[in-house]
Amino acid sequence: xxLLLDDVTLTYEDGGGRLTALDRVRxxxxxxxxxxxxxxxxxxxxxxxxxxxxxxxxxxxxxxxxGADTAALDRGxxxxxxxxxxxxxxxxxxxxxxxxxAEQVQLMAHLSGRPPAAARDRARELLAAVGLAGExxxxxxxxxxxxxxxxxxxxxxxxxxAVLLVDEPTSALDHERGAAVLDLLVGLTRERGTATVLVTxxxxxxxxxxRVLTMRDGRLTGA
Amino acid sequence: MFVxxxxxxxxxxxxxxxxxxxxxxxxxxxxxxxxxxxxxRENVSGVTGLPADRLVFAEPPDGRSPSFSDSAVxxxxxxxxxxxxxxxxxxxxxxxxxxxxxxxGSGGGTGGGAARVAVAAFGAEPGGRLAPGGLAPGRVVxxxxxxxxxxxxxxxxxxxxxxxxxxxxxxGDASHAHLPVVWTALQDWRRLPGAPGGATVIALTTGEGFTxxxxxxxxxxxxxxxxxxxxALAAIGSYQAENGSLQLMRGFLFAISALVVxxxxxVWTVQRAPEIAVLKALGAxxxxxxxxxxxxxxxxxxxxxxxxxxxAAGAGLLIGRSEVPFAVEPATxxxxxxxxxxxxxxxxxxxxxxxxxxxxxxxxxxxx
Ligand SMILES: Nc1ncnc2c1ncn2[C@@H]1O[C@H](COP(=O)(O)OP(=O)(O)OP(=O)(O)O)[C@@H](O)[C@H]1O
Ligand SMILES: [Mg+2]
Numbered sequence: 096x097x098l099l100l101d102d103v104t105l106t107y108e109d110g111g112g113r114l115t116a117l118d119r120v121r122x123x124x125x126x127x128x129x130x131x132x133x134x135x136x137x138x139x140x141x142x143x144x145x146x147x148x149x150x151x152x153x154x155x156x157x158x159x160x161x162g163a164d165t166a167a168l169d170r171g172x173x174x175x176x177x178x179x180x181x182x183x184x185x186x187x188x189x190x191x192x193x194x195x196x197a198e199q200v201q202l203m204a205h206l207s208g209r210p211p212a213a214a215r216d217r218a219r220e221l222l223a224a225v226g227l228a229g230e231x232x233x234x235x236x237x238x239x240x241x242x243x244x245x246x247x248x249x250x251x252x253x254x255x256x257a258v259l260l261v262d263e264p265t266s267a268l269d270h271e272r273g274a275a276v277l278d279l280l281v282g283l284t285r286e287r288g289t290a291t292v293l294v295t296x297x298x299x300x301x302x303x304x305x306r307v308l309t310m311r312d313g314r315l316t317g318a
Numbered sequence: 319m320f321v322x323x324x325x326x327x328x329x330x331x332x333x334x335x336x337x338x339x340x341x342x343x344x345x346x347x348x349x350x351x352x353x354x355x356x357x358x359r360e361n362v363s364g365v366t367g368l369p370a371d372r373l374v375f376a377e378p379p380d381g382r383s384p385s386f387s388d389s390a391v392x393x394x395x396x397x398x399x400x401x402x403x404x405x406x407x408x409x410x411x412x413x414x415x416x417x418x419x420x421x422x423g424s425g426g427g428t429g430g431g432a433a434r435v436a437v438a439a440f441g442a443e444p445g446g447r448l449a450p451g452g453l454a455p456g457r458v459v460x461x462x463x464x465x466x467x468x469x470x471x472x473x474x475x476x477x478x479x480x481x482x483x484x485x486x487x488x489x490g491d492a493s494h495a496h497l498p499v500v501w502t503a504l505q506d507w508r509r510l511p512g513a514p515g516g517a518t519v520i521a522l523t524t525g526e527g528f529t530x531x532x533x534x535x536x537x538x539x540x541x542x543x544x545x546x547x548x549x550a551l552a553a554i555g556s557y558q559a560e561n562g563s564l565q566l567m568r569g570f571l572f573a574i575s576a577l578v579v580x581x582x583x584x585v586w587t588v589q590r591a592p593e594i595a596v597l598k599a600l601g602a603x604x605x606x607x608x609x610x611x612x613x614x615x616x617x618x619x620x621x622x623x624x625x626x627x628x629x630a631a632g633a634g635l636l637i638g639r640s641e642v643p644f645a646v647e648p649a650t651x652x653x654x655x656x657x658x659x660x661x662x663x664x665x666x667x668x669x670x671x672x673x674x675x676x677x678x679x680x681x682x683x684x685x686x
Contacts, residue, residue, distance in 0.1 A: 150678050174602065174604075178600060178602070179601070185681065185682065189596045191321060191597070192328065192593070193325045193327065194321065205320045206320075206601055250600075
């Protein structure tokens, strides 16, 4: 099992008391499958991804990423896990202003200490796959919102992650482009045996997922 | 330096501004250092050039410290000092500020009354350890600047105090409290206005058996204060005053440059916090981000400092040709540069430290 959340509860500080963002969530995503998560705004979808990405430790429960129980990892080991085994497609693009599109993607290889020459080729390939072959040398301020979002996706795929966490990937894309991006994500999931969690509002995506789960007030339910 | 390097490229204007500030501060520090060293040399080279390792002053009155202008030692004192254990040689030295002029008919060039020049008259026993070659009663040895200011050459005569003396030699560029040194025989020196009967200080050359305890015992017995040559520099009034204030200015400049660099990188780091959160979320370690940011700071600092130092050295060489005392030496050029880089790096290190506190979770937060 590549991603497992077992009985996970997460609360945030909220004025005097605490706000429960995840309430005894159980989720397991086998390698090579896509789990889609739907739910209203504020229901805890991004929080679920944050816990799976080891960006925040849950109050309770177990999080296993690519075979590693994250509670046992120190901060350095969690960083290594994120850069080498986890791909995150953020809800907003989160590009670095001083890097070109190609460099945003190469950065992942650089952080993992992989050779730059091969990284350059792979980055161009991924940008071409998301339809940005011609924009590789542009910095974010010269890209449209949808183009930025596609760079964000290419970046998440750069290190062939074992776990791919995708937050609303197509909200800024037109219908056709959204379908192409989804094809890419699903294709890679199957081909490379990735465990993919896909948060989406788009009903059309749900048909492509292996499972559809619903988040409501921090509780995850579904088939 | 993957990201830091590209930040430098993208935020060229901001970093150029910062670099310029560093260049200007370093230039200022370099000029001040050269001037401090140049002034110091004019103050102390007469004393530091003596073939001696200690100077003995008459014990100053309570609450005062030894000074060349007040000290007077007697023949009895230097004879006794010469017999103390570990003392190889104890030679009397007179130090007195006086006026000199080319004697009528000698140099001076202008025919009429020759210009009077303030000089530091150093009196030593002819043939003694301190005396330059050629020194004898009725003869003086001039430093190059003294000869130039008096407009005289070897063989000319100069008026010094009440008498005149022949110029036996012109050598060295010693000066004392900004005045060029003129060596005279001790017996001639004693006839200078205000000169005491003995000498001003005793110049010691010490050997093996000379200890701090022996030095104190001799001071106690003979009513003197023995100082190392370095300590004795504080007895030159003008050196004490100038060096203190110049070093204070230099210290302030160093502190200001560290603060400016620290402030710049603090603002820069705060602005970059959202990007740092993204980098952390992507898996960059805090150590990597700190190295990246510090490398960037060092690059800007070093480039700015090198440029500023080169300008200061160039300006120093130009200034050095004029009358202004200015020393361009590795110590006056490279040491301040190194201090600027080290202090600036410390300032930058304190400010990029806040990278540690950035929470990667914020990368998921509010849309930007
Ligand atoms: N860092 C935080 N600190 C405190 N509360 C938070 C934090 N992040 C999220 N929350 C709260 O936790 C709840 C779940 O937020 P989350 O971002 O997971 O929702 P979501 O399902 O992703 O919503 P959306 O569809 O709008 O992106 C919300 O009530 C939100 O206000
Ligand atoms: Mg969300």
